[in-house]
Amino acid sequence: MSSAKPYIGCKIGLISKAQNRYEGILYTIDKVNSTVVLAKVKCFGTEGRPTDRPTPPKDDIYEYITFRGSDIKDITLCEPPRSHHEGFSPIM
Template structure:
């Protein structure tokens, strides 16, 4: 399981087509519905990127946010693949709490 989705549990950055940047822990990817779910998500707003609707950063941390894949402009890895609390990538590991 871990080998087919090596970045589940890693901190990633996501930029929406609306120019808002989010950071959170990759929780799941649903290929059938073309969605990505992040956990413990922080919204940094548009950060000066050109847009018709500028958004300020939010202080809140959202437990989960589901993003529509077609509205994602960019995704970046904020941590190395060894993101499971310092453990090496191991297909035997299904989940780390």
């Protein structure tokens, strides 16, 4: 039985229940604790989605953010994982 997770390494878009949009690389999914961890994460804020607490976008890139499953409204695949050889240039 394979426990392969084909979306690990993919660029993911996530909207929190607070209506903030995040984009990052899917690092891990913890089914036991119901969490999703994204790496290299950018927060785009609420982008006009209806909320009592509008949030502007942030320029910071966060190394990792852990999201509880209960705080996630929507999650989408932005792009497939990159090939391990893409962008590789050996030093000669």
